[in-house]
Amino acid sequence: APAQAGPGTIAAPMPGVIVAIKVKPGQTVKRRDVLLTLEAMKMENEILAPKDGVVKEVYVQSGQSVNPQDPLIDLE
Template sequence: MINELKWTAPFQVYIDGKPITVQFETQRQKTTLETEPTAITKRPTTTYVSGAVVAPMPGRIVSIKGKKGDRVEEGDILLVLEAMKMENEITAPRKGTIKDIPVKEGASVNRGDPLIIID
């Protein structure tokens, strides 16, 4: 479907120091493209784990700073995640005890994967 729209653009020019208003009439076209829907793919979902500190991005676990049973305070470094050749320190969002560490050093993780469970 193509619709024609008229558009005017007034502007001023100065000739011998005197302002003159000039207006050109032009045409613009509006085009609407209609397509058939394509296949919809469902993204994989991450299972929610209570107390889990999850990966903020895909990457590789470089080092784990604690072990099961350790007490942590808010802001303590839990592990280091390498993503896009940068090392990111993953910290504890609150104080608690490390209940489980479902990842190992060197493991690849996806965004949203549980890294450490804090009770």
């Protein structure tokens, strides 16, 4: 079960399928780094880090379908 979305949780902006995950827990990221790629309506959308931080948790896996507001990654 997905954890409660916290202030650092990045949620899916639209329904789609996760096609690539570029980060793993414990990894340091910079603002605008690509965290994962979400395919929606035949287009690939890169989900970017909104701020510098450390990946705390990755809630999804490649091939998984997501709905809007589903938690994808927790950043702290």
